[in-house]
Amino acid sequence: MSHTTSRRGLLFGTAAVSATALLAGCTSNDSKDEKPAANDQSAADDKPGKHVTIGFAGPQADHGWLNAINDNAKSRAKKYSDVTLEITEGSNDTAAQIGQIETLINKKVDVLVVLPADGKALTQVGLKAMRAGIPVVNLDRIFNSPQAYRCWIGGDNYGMGLNAGTYIGEKLKGKSNAKVVELAGLDNLELTKQRTQGFDDALKNYPNIKKVARQAAEFTVESGQAKMAQLLQAQPKFDALWNHDDDQGVGALRAIEQAGRDDFLMVGGAGALSAFQAIKQDNGVLKATVLYPPTMAASAIDLARALGQSKGIGGLAEFEIPASLTLYSAVVDKDNVDQYMPTGFR
Amino acid sequence: MTQHASPPRDNTDKVPPVGQPPSWRGLFARADVRTLSLLGVLAALILIGGITKPDEFLDTRNLQLVLTQASVIGVVTVGMTFVITSGGIDLSVGAIVALASVWATTVATQDYGFAGVLFTAVIVGVGCGLVNGLLIAYGGMVPFIATLAMLASARGLALQITDGKTQIVTIGSILDLGERDAYVLGVPPLVIVFAVVTIIGWLILNRTTFGRRTVAVGGNAEAARLAGIDVRRQRLYLYLLSGLCCGIAAFLLIILSGSGQNTNGNLYELDAIAAAIIGGTLLSGGRGTITGSVLGVLIFTTITNIFALNNLQSDVQQIAKGAIIVAAVLVQRRTASST
Numbered sequence: 001m002s003h004t005t006s007r008r009g010l011l012f013g014t015a016a017v018s019a020t021a022l023l024a025g026c027t028s029n030d031s032k033d034e035k036p037a038a039n040d041q042s043a044a045d046d047k048p049g050k051h052v053t054i055g056f057a058g059p060q061a062d063h064g065w066l067n068a069i070n071d072n073a074k075s076r077a078k079k080y081s082d083v084t085l086e087i088t089e090g091s092n093d094t095a096a097q098i099g100q101i102e103t104l105i106n107k108k109v110d111v112l113v114v115l116p117a118d119g120k121a122l123t124q125v126g127l128k129a130m131r132a133g134i135p136v137v138n139l140d141r142i143f144n145s146p147q148a149y150r151c152w153i154g155g156d157n158y159g160m161g162l163n164a165g166t167y168i169g170e171k172l173k174g175k176s177n178a179k180v181v182e183l184a185g186l187d188n189l190e191l192t193k194q195r196t197q198g199f200d201d202a203l204k205n206y207p208n209i210k211k212v213a214r215q216a217a218e219f220t221v222e223s224g225q226a227k228m229a230q231l232l233q234a235q236p237k238f239d240a241l242w243n244h245d246d247d248q249g250v251g252a253l254r255a256i257e258q259a260g261r262d263d264f265l266m267v268g269g270a271g272a273l274s275a276f277q278a279i280k281q282d283n284g285v286l287k288a289t290v291l292y293p294p295t296m297a298a299s300a301i302d303l304a305r306a307l308g309q310s311k312g313i314g315g316l317a318e319f320e321i322p323a324s325l326t327l328y329s330a331v332v333d334k335d336n337v338d339q340y341m342p343t344g345f346r
Numbered sequence: 347m348t349q350h351a352s353p354p355r356d357n358t359d360k361v362p363p364v365g366q367p368p369s370w371r372g373l374f375a376r377a378d379v380r381t382l383s384l385l386g387v388l389a390a391l392i393l394i395g396g397i398t399k400p401d402e403f404l405d406t407r408n409l410q411l412v413l414t415q416a417s418v419i420g421v422v423t424v425g426m427t428f429v430i431t432s433g434g435i436d437l438s439v440g441a442i443v444a445l446a447s448v449w450a451t452t453v454a455t456q457d458y459g460f461a462g463v464l465f466t467a468v469i470v471g472v473g474c475g476l477v478n479g480l481l482i483a484y485g486g487m488v489p490f491i492a493t494l495a496m497l498a499s500a501r502g503l504a505l506q507i508t509d510g511k512t513q514i515v516t517i518g519s520i521l522d523l524g525e526r527d528a529y530v531l532g533v534p535p536l537v538i539v540f541a542v543v544t545i546i547g548w549l550i551l552n553r554t555t556f557g558r559r560t561v562a563v564g565g566n567a568e569a570a571r572l573a574g575i576d577v578r579r580q581r582l583y584l585y586l587l588s589g590l591c592c593g594i595a596a597f598l599l600i601i602l603s604g605s606g607q608n609t610n611g612n613l614y615e616l617d618a619i620a621a622a623i624i625g626g627t628l629l630s631g632g633r634g635t636i637t638g639s640v641l642g643v644l645i646f647t648t649i650t651n652i653f654a655l656n657n658l659q660s661d662v663q664q665i666a667k668g669a670i671i672v673a674a675v676l677v678q679r680r681t682a683s684s685t
Contacts, residue, residue, distance in 0.1 A: 023473075026466055027507050028454040060505075062608065067510040187660045216660045220609040221512055225602060226415055230654030233408050234399070247607075250512055254604040258524055259407075274514060346511040 048082045052111060052308030054301060055104035057097060058139075059117040060090040063219065064247055065270055068294035068345030069115060069139075076298035083305055094121040101125045105132050111304040114149075115139040115297070123148045135307045139300045146323070150307060153300050153325040155292040157194035160244075160329040164267050164290045165202025167331045168240045169209060171265060171287075178209045179238040181231055181264075183224070183252055185245045187216040195244050195269070212238060217248045224251030232259045240265050246272035246289060253278070256285055271332065273344030280337045288333035295343050296327055380626040384641040387674050391645065395652040402655050410534055416647040417540035418443075418598045419617050420640060424547040425591025426618040427639045428584050431551070433564040433631025434489040436588045438478060438496035439618055443611030445500040446470040446596035451513040451606030460519045463600065468593035474500055475589015479582035497615070504608040513606040524601045536598050543594065548636040560584060564631025621646060624674050645674065 054077065061067040070090065077085035086109055088100040097117050102125060104112060112129050116122035119141035126148030129136050138149035172178040182199060185192045196214070203209050215231050217223040224243070231241075232255060243249045246268045256266070268275045268289035278286045303321050306312065312319045332340045395403035402408060422439050429436045449455065450467035458465075474496060481492040515521060522528055523535045530538065551557040559580050562570040571577045592611075599610055623629055624645065625638025649670060653663045 023449065023466060023469060026449060026452055026455040029452045029507070029509070029513070061510045062505055063510050064512055213657045214659070215654055215657070218612065220612065221603045221605045221607045222599065222610050222612070227654065229411055229415065230651060233405070233411050234402055234655040234657065236402070247512055250514065250605050251603050254524070258526065260526055274512070
């Protein structure tokens with residue numbers, strides 16, 4: 001079927017090449033206002049001390065929050081003249097991540113910061129690092145055994161639900177027969193169950209409120225739009241909505257706009273920049289969001305540095321850093337949004 | 347071409363003779379029974395929806411909602427139907443939708459406005475389809491492997507472009523198309539595009555030489571070649587067509603969600619294949635029906651809608667979905683074999 005180069009072929013070829021050239025120019029995502037920076041308070045003191053090499057291993061940053069985790073870790077490490085960060089290529093494959101951590105162990109880094117793709121599956125390699133004398137800071141997704149880490153720092157999924165429910169409860173106080181709707185995240189994950197549990201427990205304190213519907217999206221914009229559109233059709237009237245995740249919230253807000261609904265208040269989750277901006281503008285249904293702060297990665301670097309320099313946390317009486325730190329899921333609304341704006345992720 | 351030697355098939359009698367028009371009456375009779383059984387399933391679903399949630403389900407807004415949600419995957423399924431009819435498979439459709447939707451929504455692309463976004467989405471779709479087609483038709487790769495490779499690379503590239511971030515669309519004229527104000531006589535623009543793609547797809551498959559060649563290649567590639575059909579070029583065009591559909595679907599998704607994200611189009615390949623198979627397109631090739639595929643898509647979307655309206659959770663939804671796929675195919679077998 002081989003033709004000699006025909007004029008038509010040449011024409012198509014040229015068109016294809018120029019289209020490719022034009023498209024290549026279209027992959028740029030640079031805009032003028034970049035770099036969300038973590039806030040600048042640090043756990044340990046800022047004075048340069050003994051030099052510390054920190055190994056960092058995380059999952060593949062395939063969505064905004066994980067991306068912010070990497071950014072927070074990197075920018076925090078850059079701030080310290082006495083810290084070198086050895087960062088590995090993120091991977092969702094357990095075997096690959098184990099290999100990366102073993103490489104970091106062999107390189108004899110001083111401290112390890114690990115955000116496992118799967119906490120349970122990476123327990124063994126955490127143990128191995130600890131036995132090799134390298135303290136491990138376990139970030140967010142917890143190992144199976146406390147022996148596998150020196151310090152755990154992470155978010156509070158139950159607390160997210162609890163605080164979202166309490167915020168909504170207070171807003172709807174005094175309103176009889178108030179109806180609440182929940183747009184959950186991926187139902188396969190334990191964290192989604194915890195968030196829902198916290199939310200339900202909070203609502204129990206407000207007998208005037210009833211949760212009338214719950215649908216689970218998949219943390220993606222597309223699924224958020226689809227599930228929210230269905231929820232809006234199913235519930236012609238309700239007073240408040242809690243959406244577990246601001247990424248899928250972009251889609252949920254789109255569905256709300258498309259349905260032309262504005263007769264309820266919405267609370268988000270996680271703390272995306274777009275959510276903060278919408279809360280600040282205050283011209284839509286989104287009134288607040290509950291944090292699951294990616295700044296925990298910056299704090300993990302602080303803790304790792306403190307571990308490497310055998311320091312405690314400034315402001316606490318102990319000489320050592322704690323074994324476990326559960327972060328507070330603060331509610332960000334119009335009153336305090338400016339303070340949190342720099343921590344918002346895209 | 348030996349690697350494409352016709353796969354073992356159980357229905358060689360149904361292959362229309364190559365080189366002359368297939369017997370239309372026979373095709374219609376068969377298609378009718380299948381289509382009727384699908385319509386029966388859809389009617390049963392509508393009955394269930396109407397009984398369980400009369401106010402919310404039997405509502406113009408709900409009809410608009412179901413059709414809108416069906417549009418994106420529907421357009422993808424039309425392209426997929428062609429590929430499967432020709433005996434191929436395209437596992438990369440979801441990844442192509444993701445890549446096209448993020449490439450078309452970068453800050454740089456959005457600078458070019460409406461036309462820039464539309465052009466990029468379509469060109470990226472067609473470009474991926476071209477690569478698939480070249481690899482399969484002229485590179486001699488098995489469709490399963492070639493499109494699996496495209497799935498991986500396109501998802502990877504989409505992630506690289508977005509860096510995991512959600513890209514918000516800021517172009518008003520695009521966003522407006524998803525609003526109620528843009529509905530034409532109550533029909534959402536997305537649904538209009540879906541309908542147009544369906545009609546064109548139906549015409550191409552049933553009323554053109556291209557369509558007949560597609561069926562012939564799927565029925566028996568070697569016989570088609572001997573009958574003078576340029577099988578390789580035909581295959582190339584089919585994957586291009588599938589890519590084009592993905593590009594269009596990506597643009598619809600951009601309108602619908604107001605954003606581009608590398609997670610877009612998750613598992614579209616399975617949804618599209620399932621809808622086509624339920625519709626009556628043969629996975630081994632040689633028979634395809636656009637009407638059936640579209641009914642398949644509508645059945646899936648209606649199921650999702652009924653479940654959501656009844657506040658059933660995703661575990662129940664998934665179990666029931668699997669059961670309904672099996673039931674639909676079994677019912678179809680029965681009715682088809684009893685004639």
